[in-house]
Amino acid sequence: MTESSSNKLLNGDACQRSSKDKKSGKNGFVKNHCLFQQPQKYRRLREKNHNVVRNPSLYNKPFVESFEETPLLVAVLTYMGYGILTIFGYLRDFMRHWNIEKCSVAREREAQKDFVPLYQDFENFYTRNLYTRIRDNWNRPLCGVPGSKMDLVEQVSYDYNRTFQNTGKIMRNVINMGSYNYLGFAENVGKCADAAIEVTKKYGAGICGTRCEMGNLDIHEEMEELVARFLGVESALTFGMGFATNSMNIPALTGKGCLILSDELNHASLVLGARLSGSTIRVFKHNNMVSLEKLLRDAIVHGQPRTHRPWKKLLIVVEGIYSMEGSIVRLPEVIALKKRYKAFLYLDEAHSIGALGPNGKGVVDYFGLDPKDVDIMMGTFTKSFGAAGGYIGGSAELIEYLRSHSHSAIYATSMPPPVAQQIITSMTTIMGEDGTTLGADRLRQLSENTTYFRRKLREMGFIIYGNDDSPVVPMMLYMPAKIGAFGREMLQRNIGTVVVGFPATPIIESRARFCVSASHTRETLNTALEAISEVGDLLHLKYSRYQPTVTPGMGWMSEESYLQD
Amino acid sequence: MAFRTPTENLAWLYFQYLLVTGLYVLEPWEKSIFNSVLLSVAAMAGYTSYVFVPVHLRLALRFFSDVFGGQAESAVALVS
Numbered sequence: 001m002t003e004s005s006s007n008k009l010l011n012g013d014a015c016q017r018s019s020k021d022k023k024s025g026k027n028g029f030v031k032n033h034c035l036f037q038q039p040q041k042y043r044r045l046r047e048k049n050h051n052v053v054r055n056p057s058l059y060n061k062p063f064v065e066s067f068e069e070t071p072l073l074v075a076v077l078t079y080m081g082y083g084i085l086t087i088f089g090y091l092r093d094f095m096r097h098w099n100i101e102k103c104s105v106a107r108e109r110e111a112q113k114d115f116v117p118l119y120q121d122f123e124n125f126y127t128r129n130l131y132t133r134i135r136d137n138w139n140r141p142l143c144g145v146p147g148s149k150m151d152l153v154e155q156v157s158y159d160y161n162r163t164f165q166n167t168g169k170i171m172r173n174v175i176n177m178g179s180y181n182y183l184g185f186a187e188n189v190g191k192c193a194d195a196a197i198e199v200t201k202k203y204g205a206g207i208c209g210t211r212c213e214m215g216n217l218d219i220h221e222e223m224e225e226l227v228a229r230f231l232g233v234e235s236a237l238t239f240g241m242g243f244a245t246n247s248m249n250i251p252a253l254t255g256k257g258c259l260i261l262s263d264e265l266n267h268a269s270l271v272l273g274a275r276l277s278g279s280t281i282r283v284f285k286h287n288n289m290v291s292l293e294k295l296l297r298d299a300i301v302h303g304q305p306r307t308h309r310p311w312k313k314l315l316i317v318v319e320g321i322y323s324m325e326g327s328i329v330r331l332p333e334v335i336a337l338k339k340r341y342k343a344f345l346y347l348d349e350a351h352s353i354g355a356l357g358p359n360g361k362g363v364v365d366y367f368g369l370d371p372k373d374v375d376i377m378m379g380t381f382t383k384s385f386g387a388a389g390g391y392i393g394g395s396a397e398l399i400e401y402l403r404s405h406s407h408s409a410i411y412a413t414s415m416p417p418p419v420a421q422q423i424i425t426s427m428t429t430i431m432g433e434d435g436t437t438l439g440a441d442r443l444r445q446l447s448e449n450t451t452y453f454r455r456k457l458r459e460m461g462f463i464i465y466g467n468d469d470s471p472v473v474p475m476m477l478y479m480p481a482k483i484g485a486f487g488r489e490m491l492q493r494n495i496g497t498v499v500v501g502f503p504a505t506p507i508i509e510s511r512a513r514f515c516v517s518a519s520h521t522r523e524t525l526n527t528a529l530e531a532i533s534e535v536g537d538l539l540h541l542k543y544s545r546y547q548p549t550v551t552p553g554m555g556w557m558s559e560e561s562y563l564q565d
Numbered sequence: 566m567a568f569r570t571p572t573e574n575l576a577w578l579y580f581q582y583l584l585v586t587g588l589y590v591l592e593p594w595e596k597s598i599f600n601s602v603l604l605s606v607a608a609m610a611g612y613t614s615y616v617f618v619p620v621h622l623r624l625a626l627r628f629f630s631d632v633f634g635g636q637a638e639s640a641v642a643l644v645s
Binding site for chain 2: 077080081082084085088091130133134160479480481482484485538539540
């Protein structure tokens with residue numbers, strides 16, 4: 001997905017429709033009643049910064065998001081690289097098929113060779129022939145707390161990543177640029193850890209029961225009250241697993257005859273939940289309000305397919321920070337649309353809660369909006385809070401309904417007490433209710449680190465995606481070999497990074513994803529940045545054609561003044 | 566990047582070649598297959614052009630000089 005092509009496509013679409021309307025004018029549309037439909041023609045000059053604010057009046061601060069276009073040459077070379085790897089993949093598959101080479105991955109049994117093939121689709125081919133070659137970059141065992149530095153178990157592979165062996169050595173003090181440890185609460189010392197130990201002594205570690213049986217502790221009730229207060233909502237419900245919060249609660253909320261409007265880059269848990277619910281799912285372009293509005297209007301005008309009955313519910317599902325793009329949802333616009341078209345809004349704050357906003361209360365706080373405007377506030381404790389599980393916040397009615405209808409609330413074992421205590425302690429710290437400024441310091445540190453890290457990377461000439469305030473920093477690598485090379489070179493320089501390839505991203509947009517944390521000191525970040533720059537030179541990663549003299553902030557300003565002139 | 570020796574420079578170029586073509590992730594024998602195929606294709610292309618390009622050039626030159634060159638005397642009508 002290159003953003004510009006999606007834009008073009010959309011514009012084309014919109015134009016087509018409006019011209020059709022002009023001609024026929026009979027399919028129920030009234031033109032120019034859209035909130036956000038704006039003709040955007042030939043903005044070649046500003047292509048790079050095309051994701052500028054379309055409705056600046058809704059925002060209380062500059063909303064700068066950049067998705068620099070993939071350079072053409074790089075795109076061509078990337079496809080060529082995949083082509084070469086595919087050819088060799090076929091060669092290896094051929095050899096495995098004729099038993100020239102020993103096959104070390106799953107394959108059909110001899111007795112089942114006439115059945116429908118199980119391992120022939122592209123995903124399997126990709127895993128066998130592309131992923132396996134560089135899989136030393138993932139699934140590494142750690143042997144310590146993954147704070148700002150971590151200890152890795154050293155592994156070697158003598159057979160090109162088919163098997164791994166432990167060398168018995170430990171790589172110490174590897175700088176951790178990959179954990180979602182935004183506020184640095186993943187730690188084994190300090191207030192949170194002490195409190196968790198105390199609670200373990202009191203309650204033990206496991207519960208062995210669900211919330212509606214013998215698993216509802218006072219600590220859970222306390223936690224839910226605290227979460228509701230933190231979010232500024234009437235009531236909240238917590239779950240032991242973040243993924244299940246999404247995938248089990250959406251089916252409880254919508255069903256057949258409902259329509260889910262989902263962002264194309266939504267997390268797998270949201271996608272799974274939407275599919276499980278049995279509702280119709282329509283996908284809008286990433287963070288594209290024109291696309292969303294078009295879907296909403298179509299849904300209202302046309303209703304359900306064939307019967308044309310109105311949809312029972314319209315549910316817009318968006319995330320706060322998109323974990324692969326580093327972009328922040330255009331929440332003010334989504335809320336305006338939601339209100340206008342009477343849809344419900346499900347906001348997944350998995351990455352944004354704790355990481356965004358002056359008080360760390362997520363994307364609602366970041367935009368200075370009212371949490372009551374979001375119908376379902378979902379989030380996880382796995383990231384900023386350094387714990388586990390997820391929550392849903394909203395009106396008291398909604399929470400009561402979910403408490404009795406959600407699979408995750410009824411059937412799942414309740415959250416272990418030490419985890420609950422970790423959430424309580426970290427949350428009170430963030431809110432400043434513990435009487436210290438520790439939480440506020442961490443929030444400030446995170447935002448400073450984010451700004452600094454993003455600015456430095458951009459100055460170095462890397463292509464980085466996303467919003468300037470997002471602590472998720474995706475850096476583009478593009479070529480398949482560079483995914484492996486970047487991870488290995490960085491680890492050689494004692495820095496642990498997360499590199500991301502195909503199934504999680506479009507095939508040509510492989511990237512390295514850094515997550516900035518409040519626990520990173522300036523020195524740590526500088527060490528990491530130096531190494532990134534060095535590896536970037538070595539691997540030729542500084543693709544950006546962006547002039548560092550013009551900051552994106554100024555770009556926004558000039559856009560505004562341009563409009564005023 | 567600044568390099569001290571031409572060897573390092575060449576090594577860096579080869580590394581870039583490995584990265585761009587994706588050979589970096591392949592096993593050595595696969596690398597050598599790809600390189601030998603590429604080299605032999607390049608060598609054949611080079612040899613073919615060495616053998617045939619001069620001939621074609623000469624033929625083309627003759628053809629064009631026939632078309633655009635001085636006309637034969639018999640084609641000129643005498644006007645007096």
